[in-house]
Amino acid sequence: xxxxxxxxxxxxxxxxxxxxxxxxxxxxxxxxxxxxxxxxxxxxxxxxxxxxxxxxxxxxxxxxxxxxxxxxxxxxxxxxxxxxxxxxxxxxxxxxxxxxxxxxxxxxxxxxxxxxxxxxxxxxxxxxxxxxxxxxxxxxxxxxxxxxxxxxxxxxxxxxxxxxxxxxxxxxxxxxxxxxxxxxxxxxxxxxxxxxxxxxxxxxxxxxxxxxxxxxxxxxxxxxxxxxxxxxxxxxxxxxxxxxxxxxxxxxxxxxxxxxxxxxxxxxxxxxxxxxxxxxxxxxxxxxxxxxxxxxxxxxxxxxxxxxxxxxxxxxxxxxxxxxxxxxxxxxxxxxxxxxxxxxxxxxxxxxxxxxxxxxxxxxxxxxxxxxxxxxxxxxxxxxxxxxxxxxxxxxxxxxxxxx
Numbered sequence: 001x002x003x004x005x006x007x008x009x010x011x012x013x014x015x016x017x018x019x020x021x022x023x024x025x026x027x028x029x030x031x032x033x034x035x036x037x038x039x040x041x042x043x044x045x046x047x048x049x050x051x052x053x054x055x056x057x058x059x060x061x062x063x064x065x066x067x068x069x070x071x072x073x074x075x076x077x078x079x080x081x082x083x084x085x086x087x088x089x090x091x092x093x094x095x096x097x098x099x100x101x102x103x104x105x106x107x108x109x110x111x112x113x114x115x116x117x118x119x120x121x122x123x124x125x126x127x128x129x130x131x132x133x134x135x136x137x138x139x140x141x142x143x144x145x146x147x148x149x150x151x152x153x154x155x156x157x158x159x160x161x162x163x164x165x166x167x168x169x170x171x172x173x174x175x176x177x178x179x180x181x182x183x184x185x186x187x188x189x190x191x192x193x194x195x196x197x198x199x200x201x202x203x204x205x206x207x208x209x210x211x212x213x214x215x216x217x218x219x220x221x222x223x224x225x226x227x228x229x230x231x232x233x234x235x236x237x238x239x240x241x242x243x244x245x246x247x248x249x250x251x252x253x254x255x256x257x258x259x260x261x262x263x264x265x266x267x268x269x270x271x272x273x274x275x276x277x278x279x280x281x282x283x284x285x286x287x288x289x290x291x292x293x294x295x296x297x298x299x300x301x302x303x304x305x306x307x308x309x310x311x312x313x314x315x316x317x318x319x320x321x322x323x324x325x326x327x328x329x330x331x332x333x334x335x336x337x338x339x340x341x342x343x344x345x346x347x348x349x350x351x352x353x354x355x356x357x358x359x360x361x362x363x364x365x366x367x368x369x370x371x372x373x374x375x376x377x378x379x380x381x382x383x384x385x386x387x388x389x390x391x392x393x394x395x396x397x398x399x400x401x402x403x404x
Contacts (some may be wrong), residue, residue: 013037014044016065017205018055020126021162022072023180026050030162031058031065032201046198055135064138064230066204068146069126071165076116076143084108086216089115104141105217109172116143121395123219127226138230139208139223141215144176146203149212153190158289160185160196171383239256268377310349310373310398318366321357325391326350345374349396356389365394 018031028050035044047058057064077093086106090099093115099129105119122139130137144164153173159166160181180382194202210340217223307329318324329351361382369377380393 008397013210014060014063015205016059016063016202017068017203017208019068019201019204021068021070023163027071028162029055030197030201030287031055031382032205033058034202034205034209035160041192041206043192043194043202046195048197052130052133052135055056056133060136062136062203062234063115064136066208067126067130067137067140068204069123069140069142070144070161070200073122074116074118075146076114076178078175079113079115079386080340081113082111082222084113084216086218088114090117090218093117099218103142103219103222104216107145107148107173107215109148109174112174114145114173114176116145118142123145129329131229135262136230136233138226139204140219140226141204141217143216144178144200146200148173148257149203149210150187150189150199150213151205154187159199160189161199162197169360242298292385306373313371314349314351314368314396317367319360321360322353322355322364324351324353325332326352347398347400349398350380350393351396352391352393354385354389354391361390361392368396375399 013036016031018029019027030048032046033044035042045058049055056116063072079089079092081089082093087099089106090104094117101120102117103120103123104115106113106115125135144161144166147159147166148160151168157168163178163180165177165179168175181196187194310329311329330344330346330348331350332344365377368374374396376397378395380395382390382392384390
């Protein structure tokens with residue numbers, strides 16, 4: 001389970017293989033993308049390119065690949081020997097080379113062994129070129145030797161690749177004939193139809209999944225360096241993504257908290273404004289109440305408890321033929337104004353109303369004049385409003401009720 005998780009973090013569920021070969025002296029790239037779904041592999045895409053830069057059109061940024069170097073710079077020979085030691089096999093196949101100047105690989109097929117070599121300078125230049133173009137090569141192989149990965153899945157006795165014909169016998173490679181293959185062919189690999197020019201790139205991508213160790217090489221340290229470099233880049237990329245994600249989450253949480261408290265502050269500000277407005281309104285109302293109380297006090301101060309008695313006496317002695325419309329005790333001298341004291345006529349009562357009996361009206365006026373607290377009665381108006389009714393207004397001038 002842990003190994004599967006590490007594999008997923010490293011490769012995802014897509015695996016890429018690319019073969020670099022030569023056709024009539026021109027470089028050619030054949031690539032394939034495999035998708036792993038549960039325990040099944042499917043071909044997601046295949047592609048061809050004539051320049052390394054074009055590979056980025058088919059391989060997503062940051063994804064690793066296995067490179068098959070299968071150009072004229074790679075030499076492959078077959079030797080027969082009982083030993084399987086890689087270095088001895090190289091010396092048997094190429095006795096005159098300086099092995100320290102070459103990368104080499106071997107596969108053993110019974111008593112027969114196949115050896116592929118390529119100059120280090122050539123391979124290193126290729127790898128450096130891919131690195132500068134942000135193409136992540138994590139492994140590479142030489143010539144057609146990677147085809148041995150496919151042998152368990154092939155039932156025929158031959159394999160055609162992009163530049164070779166490989167003979168098989170008893171699930172072993174017997175010969176590798178390098179040649180330009182003019183006719184396109186295909187092979188059934190465990191139910192997948194693979195064209196001959198995609199066979200090696202398919203085998204390279206497949207080896208990332210099945211991880212066979214049938215190929216012995218001299219460049220395991222170089223592969224390890226490629227893997228380490230890729231892991232560092234992957235870690236940096238993942239760390240950056242995680243860092244940005246974490247930063248985003250922190251900023252989001254900060255924003256939510258800020259927004260929450262900002263809204264709370266705004267609510268408090270609005271509440272404070274409402275309270276302040278209410279306070280101002282209350283102060284204003286209080287001032288108005290105080291002014292009203294002052295006006296009432298002014299009115300009340302202008303008379304004492306005898307005013308109630310006067311009004312009561314007038315009402316109780318009112319004839320039935322008279323209907324009062326207004327009884328104004330100490331009427332206002334001027335209209336009431338804000339911030340001004342109330343001014344009124346002292347010791348006066350204005351009475352207006354309707355009378356339908358002039359005789360009883362005259363008797364009532366005379367009765368009023370007889371009261372000791374009334375100094376005089378002035379009839380301000382008496383007009384007929386109809387044949388049976390008259391309107392009147394009288395003014396009672398009272399004794400100064402502040403005196404004993």
